[in-house]
Amino acid sequence: MATRAPIPHTPAPATRQAPGPRGLFLLGSIIDFKRDILQAMTRGQREFGDPVRYRLGPLIVHGVSHPDQAEEVFMDGKNVYGKLGPDNPLRLVLGDGLLTSSDHESWFRHRRMMQPIFHRQRLAILFDKMVACSKEMLARWATCPAGDRLDVHHEMMRVTLDIVSQTMFSANVMNDLDKIGPEAVNVTIDYAFQRLQNPFSPPTSWPTPRNRRFKRVMRELDRLLYRIINERRTGRQPHDDLLDMLLSAQDEDTGEVMNDKELRDEVITILAAGHETTAITLTWTWYLLSQHPDIERKLQQEVDGVLAGRTPTLADLSSLPYTLQVFEESMRLYPSAPIIPRLTSRATTLGGYDLPAGSRVLVNLFNLHRHPDFWPDPERFDPDRFAPERRKAQHRFAYLPFGAGPHICIGKSFALMEAHLLLILIAQRHELRHVPGHRVMNHATITLRPRYGMLMTIHPRDGTRGGAGSPRP
């Protein structure tokens, strides 16, 4: 892979506009961003340093790829860098859930109510559900002949959607959406993202085929969610799942619980935020492992040595640190939420440059995680970067796959537990090989998907566990 050139450093005087490309008349950099936002921002960073000012039609956007500036944005302490405003198209789907709530007070109230649910200890009761869903997928895989082809991206999406549905509702209710299918949440998020990316989208009230389809899917999804919430409120049986925990979450000052609309928004937010992100990093991890047999072997040795073929318990996970390092390194190279947007509520400075009120700031985790000043040989897949002694030497804001500051991912422990478990269970039984000739390319939407899926062949490991695996192509 190409070695990255050093990033130019232009010392910034106290008041100045950040440098950036002029772009096209009226449109600015819109076309470049639509074509490939990551490539456009990487080019911008190489040419202009950190931060970079872009014009996207009427909008001014600043790209941030330097850890010091990421720290300024995430830790501003005065809420200058807030979430996008009430016109954020994602709110059409997620409402006022944690991810998209633009009202700081209401976000803070919900975050306080929900934070305890996502503590690792509390999540322990969900671990068995995660194991059961993973084993269901493995039972399916066990029937595949050696060398069979799978789209691993599709498989990881399916299993993580199953896990988030089972841990939320104790049932795979997404299958109840018979006309639109389990992908309903992704379909609606994709629609909202298109609107986010294109400020010239036709208004939602226009009866275009896309708008009509979106509204139909939303109606069906909402009907399902409100029905489940209603059944749960009136039922007596405990389920030990996330929905039970959300229903009983209380505001510690007032003792209030969430109303139906608040619950609906948080449930759909967790469904949306809680599966594709994990699925994508797992997909990239399998791809990277298939390209690095030495690392795959080291992971298998750890898994076989600690577990000798048995199913891990939650307590076992801490004895399998290398497997987690593999996942962490893969999130460095392919952060599944590659760009985190913010909006300045008032005029401020960033990296010494002026930022007017109402500027959009895009913290680019993809570039941050490959910044050559902070990551030696940044393109190389090397899980040992995350060995405890090397981790201590890293800049605290050079690696932020889960964001940072008050909005740091609430599902971080959930995601790490789930991904660690899936990596272990799959590595115990199978090797996955990238199909030669299948094109691998990233595609940044809200998440960093493999543009053409991830076609791989599946090979059982000899003797089920601890064997030599398949010959490599």
Ligand code: HEM
């Ligand atoms: C590898 C998996 C995951 C990654 C890389 C990831 C990444 C992120 C990032 C970067 C943010 C910060 C967004 C911002 O600052 O605006 C975030 C927020 C969030 N994530 Fe995750 N996430 C993952 C898994 C999950 C899971 C499993 C859940 C739920 C079960 C979840 C729920 C959320 C929620 C609700 C927020 C909004 C938090 C707030 O603003 O208070 N995420 N995630």
